[in-house]
Amino acid sequence: MDAITVNQLSKTFRVKVKEKGLKGSLKSIFQPEYKSIQAVKDISFQVKEGEILAFIGPNGAGKSTTIKMLTGILYPEQGEAMVMGINPALKRKQLSYQIGTVFGQKEQLWMHLTPYDNFKFFGTIYDLKDHEVEARIEELKQVFELEEFINTPVRNLSLGQRIRCEIVASLIHRPKVLFLDEPTIGLDPVVKENIRALIKKMNREYKTTIFLTSHDVGDIEKLCKRIIIVNHGRIVLDDSMENLKYHYLKKKVVELKLRDAVDLSDEDGITVLKSKGNNVKLEIDTTKKDISDALKLIDADNILDINISNIPLENIITEIYKENRQTLMKGSDTP
Amino acid sequence: MLTEVKNQLHVILLSVKYNIMREMTNRVTFLMNVSFMMLNNAAFIIQWMLLFRLKSDIGGYGLNDVMVLWGLSAGTFGLAHVFFHRAFSLPDLIIHGKLDSFLVQPKSVLLSVITSATSSSAIGDIIYGYMILTIFNFSFSNLLLFTLFIILGALILTAYAVIVGSLSFWILRSEMLSENLNNIMVNFQTYPDGIFKNVIRFLLYTLVPVGFVVYQPLKIILHFNLMACLGVLAFTIGICLLAFFVFYRGLRRYTSSSLMSARI
Numbered sequence: 001m002d003a004i005t006v007n008q009l010s011k012t013f014r015v016k017v018k019e020k021g022l023k024g025s026l027k028s029i030f031q032p033e034y035k036s037i038q039a040v041k042d043i044s045f046q047v048k049e050g051e052i053l054a055f056i057g058p059n060g061a062g063k064s065t066t067i068k069m070l071t072g073i074l075y076p077e078q079g080e081a082m083v084m085g086i087n088p089a090l091k092r093k094q095l096s097y098q099i100g101t102v103f104g105q106k107e108q109l110w111m112h113l114t115p116y117d118n119f120k121f122f123g124t125i126y127d128l129k130d131h132e133v134e135a136r137i138e139e140l141k142q143v144f145e146l147e148e149f150i151n152t153p154v155r156n157l158s159l160g161q162r163i164r165c166e167i168v169a170s171l172i173h174r175p176k177v178l179f180l181d182e183p184t185i186g187l188d189p190v191v192k193e194n195i196r197a198l199i200k201k202m203n204r205e206y207k208t209t210i211f212l213t214s215h216d217v218g219d220i221e222k223l224c225k226r227i228i229i230v231n232h233g234r235i236v237l238d239d240s241m242e243n244l245k246y247h248y249l250k251k252k253v254v255e256l257k258l259r260d261a262v263d264l265s266d267e268d269g270i271t272v273l274k275s276k277g278n279n280v281k282l283e284i285d286t287t288k289k290d291i292s293d294a295l296k297l298i299d300a301d302n303i304l305d306i307n308i309s310n311i312p313l314e315n316i317i318t319e320i321y322k323e324n325r326q327t328l329m330k331g332s333d334t335p
Numbered sequence: 336m337l338t339e340v341k342n343q344l345h346v347i348l349l350s351v352k353y354n355i356m357r358e359m360t361n362r363v364t365f366l367m368n369v370s371f372m373m374l375n376n377a378a379f380i381i382q383w384m385l386l387f388r389l390k391s392d393i394g395g396y397g398l399n400d401v402m403v404l405w406g407l408s409a410g411t412f413g414l415a416h417v418f419f420h421r422a423f424s425l426p427d428l429i430i431h432g433k434l435d436s437f438l439v440q441p442k443s444v445l446l447s448v449i450t451s452a453t454s455s456s457a458i459g460d461i462i463y464g465y466m467i468l469t470i471f472n473f474s475f476s477n478l479l480l481f482t483l484f485i486i487l488g489a490l491i492l493t494a495y496a497v498i499v500g501s502l503s504f505w506i507l508r509s510e511m512l513s514e515n516l517n518n519i520m521v522n523f524q525t526y527p528d529g530i531f532k533n534v535i536r537f538l539l540y541t542l543v544p545v546g547f548v549v550y551q552p553l554k555i556i557l558h559f560n561l562m563a564c565l566g567v568l569a570f571t572i573g574i575c576l577l578a579f580f581v582f583y584r585g586l587r588r589y590t591s592s593s594l595m596s597a598r599i
Contacts (some may be wrong), residue, residue: 013590015509068591073438075587096441108436112357123347125440127342 002082003177003209004047004070009079011040011065027198041063041233042079045072046230049176054205054241056300062233063213067179070211071101084176097126100170100178100208108169111155115146115165118154120172126173133172133235140282143205144198156238160191165199171202177209178202184216196222201326229320248316252291255303262298272292278304283311346442350417354453369576372459375465376409381524382473399471401527403481403556406467407549410481411488413460416497419493419533420457422449423517425500426510432591445582449493449496461485479481483551487571491548494578495520495572501578506587524549544574 008019008022017035040062041060049054056065070081072092081088084098102154104110109118110324116137141147149157154165165181170178179198184192200223210263214220220227220241227244229237237244258278269288274281284294291308359365378400387398396404421428428434428448437447468481474541499513506512520543523531531539540546547570555563 064591068435071439073435073591074589092438093441096439099439100408101436101439103435110353110357112360113353119354121349121353124342125442127338127441300359 001049002046003049003051003084004045004211005082005282006043006045006066006070007068007080009040009043009066009076009081010038011062011069011077012036012038020188020192024238033106036242038233040069043230043233043235044079045228045235047209047211049209050203050207051201051226051302052212052224055211055230056215056226056227056317057230061230061321063230064181066119066230067181067211067213071179073101073134093326097173098176099261100173100175101181102163102166102170102178102183107166108161109154109165110151112152114151115157115168116150118165118169120184122172124171125224128173136172138328140171143201144168160187160194163187163191167195167198167202169208174206175208177211179234180210180212180214182214182216183212184214184219192216192218195244199223217303217312217317220317221313229317231321244316245310245313248319250286251311252284252286253311254284254294254308255307255309255323256280256303258298259304264294264297267294267297343442343446346553347418347446350447350450351453354420355417355455356453358394358453358455362443368456369459372456373463376463379405392499394527396529396530400553400557402467404527404549405525405552406464406471407481407484407488407552407556408521409460409467409514410441410485411492411503411524411548412521413457413462413464414485414489415492415496416454416457417461418453418489419449419496420452420454422496422500424452425449426503426513429503429585430498430507430510432589434589435591436587438589439446444586445497445579446569449497456468467546472556476559480552480556480559484556484567487567488548488552490571491574492520493545495544496572497578498574501581501585504588518545519546544570547571591597 013036014034015037016028016032018024034142043062043066055066065074069076069316070083070088072088073096075089075238086095086098088095109115110121113121119140120133120135122192123136128136141150144167146164146168149161154162157165167180167183183199183276184195187195196219199210199212201262203210210223212219212223223261227237228235239247253273256279258280261275262280263277264270264280264282267289269285271285272280273283279290284291295303295306345586354577358368369377375389383398383401383405387401392398393401401596434444436461437444437451440447459474462480464485468477496513496517502509502513523539523543523545528536528539528546546568551563554560555567
């Protein structure tokens with residue numbers, strides 16, 4: 001069953017346009033001009049129950065607007081969204097019992113209260129009985145390892161501890177779908193890893209559908225099996241992580257430390273990324289040239305050190321951000 | 336339906352309790368805020384005492400009447416700001432996209448928003464209001480009427496703040512306008528209505544409905560009139576319904592914090 005169904009969803013914002021300077025300000029008082037910016041354009045996709053989906057894109061791509069339409073914060077202008085069979089624009093309250101939200105940059109917790117009091121408050125918001133909240137807090141306390149600081153005021157917690165509490169607060173009512181907007185923003189690598197492990201555990205144990213937006217490639221790579229990339233309000237890629245890597249990892253990066261410098265700039269299928277003295281960094285398109293053929297161009301005795309790696313996922317995503325998906329696919333498929 | 340109302344009330348009371356707990360985090364600041372507000376209000380007693388030495392009747396009011404007017408004014412303002420403080424900063428929440436977390440909760444957005452903060456100094460206003468009533472016009476029936484009217488007055492003040500604050504859904508940078516209108520509501524409460532004539536008097540019962548917040552209640556406290564009492568009650572219900580209507584109509588235009596319009 002689909003947890004989320006989005007059908008041709010669109011949203012436009014009306015923006016005031018002002019000419020520069022004081023003259024422009026005065027003119028805009030008497031003759032205001034507006035222009036429409038379409039933040040989301042005809043987006044359609046489905047998310048299955050229990051799936052972890054990465055919904056990513058550069059700043060201003062329309063991902064936050066989409067997430068806000070799916071959670072009932074914004075009204076769509078056109079199209080329809082259904083989350084657990086509920087239309088967020090029409091039945092916001094009913095939907096909120098089914099979803100949890102964590103906005104990494106917006107705190108929902110009361111800072112002067114302890115996490116325990118906060119969880120009790122959220123339990124009341126979701127009409128849970130006292131004993132239900134207690135049992136749920138106990139359960140989540142174990143899963144998210146909160147024992148150490150559950151009775152410390154939130155304002156005294158570290159960022160990582162706070163995010164853990166934010167996630168727990170959003171899970172108190174056992175939501176079926178969890179929307180995570182930049183959950184690891186500002187966290188150090190160890191805490192990030194910890195949060196990712198907890199999100200995975202939550203998905204595994206509670207079968208929670210997770211809709212994740214993040215600029216952190218690590219989050220996407222380690223958590224998600226499917227990825228949707230949006231840019232300029234449109235979906236430019238909707239594929240499994242496996243396919244993404246299969247299609248795009250046809251290029252290898254070869255770093256060489258040579259005894260004598262070699263010029264490979266004219267070779268087909270080889271792009272020199274960096275060349276400094278006897279150190280060269282090459283990108284080899286394996287659809288045009290095998291790694292072994294490329295290496296044959298250099299005398300084996302001339303090689304002092306070699307390192308062959310895949311293109312980082314971050315680069316692939318950046319490339320997709322920059323170009324249209326079709327153009328990119330065509331390029332990589334060309335023999 | 337009844338359970339829903341009960342649950343909503345439970346959340347409101349819990350929210351107010353946590354707000355007050357937050358304000359009490361710093362004991363000294365809390366006590367200073369409360370006591371200085373009472374002192375601040377008391378300063379105006381001297382001003383009115385001096386005026387009444389020069390003239391025994393101002394706009395049909397004597398000193399005791401003006402004092403009860405002040406008590407009502409402080410009580411309504413205090414109660415509104417203890418329970419619904421955020422209603423008075425609604426434009427900021429709308430413009431800066433701070434309604435998001437309330438929109439994903441299964442409770443009334445408006446009630447959750449307006450009860451999400453409190454003003455500690457407003458507690459001083461409520462205490463001051465009751466002190467004034469006790470000193471200048473105390474009786475058991477007056478105490479009951481006073482309590483009823485500061486509750487109704489607080490609801491009117493809050494509903495009015497919600498209506499003018501909701502203009503921000505339609506008019507960009509309307510926070511100054513709503514702030515001015517809220518200030519006018521408060522300022523006009525502290526003068527006898529007898530000094531206002533014609534158009535101004537009409538406005539005080541319509542566009543800036545101070546008349547239903549303090550003038551009518553004062554008249555009822557001085558000379559009880561059931562019909563007038565029901566009139567204030569009906570107006571309160573009417574303006575509260577209007578506040579809900581305006582806010583939820585505006586909410587459809589909410590743009591959250593992506594705030595593309597703010598980058599102008």
